[in-house]
Amino acid sequence: MKIEGQSMHCLGQGSNAFTVLMASGGTDKKGGSGGKRGSKSSSFPHPWQQWLYNIAMSPQDYVGTYKSMEYNESCVWIKDSYPKGRHHFLVVARDPSLEQPSDLRRRHCGILKRMLSYGEARTEHLRNLGVDFKLGFHSIPSMRQLHMHVISTDLTGTGLKHKKHWNSFTTKFFLDADRVVNALESDGQLVIDRKGCEDMLKENLKCFKCQDEFKTMPELKAHIVRCKTER
């Protein structure tokens, strides 16, 4: 399937349903997984990229920092510190071998389903009040340790400031969690075309309701709260 002039496969299409943007230049490079707390891996070399990993490995150390944090043996629930929607949470996997979506295999469907159910259960009260959420992953995350975004679809959060923020939630760069599960069940793994995904972050700014284009984030943010177009 072709998207925006690039040859790539995308979610849920065709028989080989879930090659996510087939790699154009090799697979993810990363160092060993499951390293010790705070250790570096080549996909996530910076200290700031280790924060979610550190929380996942030792959530008990962060209870005071994150008032609404919850955790169990398989995942941690926290509020996103730089929310891109009015409500924005993260479900962080605790398995140290899961750094990012490209690490997922068929055998991880169980943990993914638990993360999905967890996110749905924790937002039930808001959804009962009419708040819509999307649950899923950034195909190329910025932070180490697999984390599922649970984000209200308004995309009016105070942390949403840049084009790449917007496009990371409105284009196929965002991998819906239930489609990830379906793809793993059928194909066994995800293959991520980094170049294709990175190009999506550079696409023109577009309202996800009416599809009008905008030059700047402030213009788009002012528009999005007024746009009445039904999706």
Ligand code: AMP
């Ligand atoms: P991603 O692009 O999928 O790696 O998203 C990482 C998310 O983590 C972003 O939405 C950030 O706002 C969020 N984030 C970054 N640092 C922290 C932190 N210290 N605590 C909670 N959330 C964070």
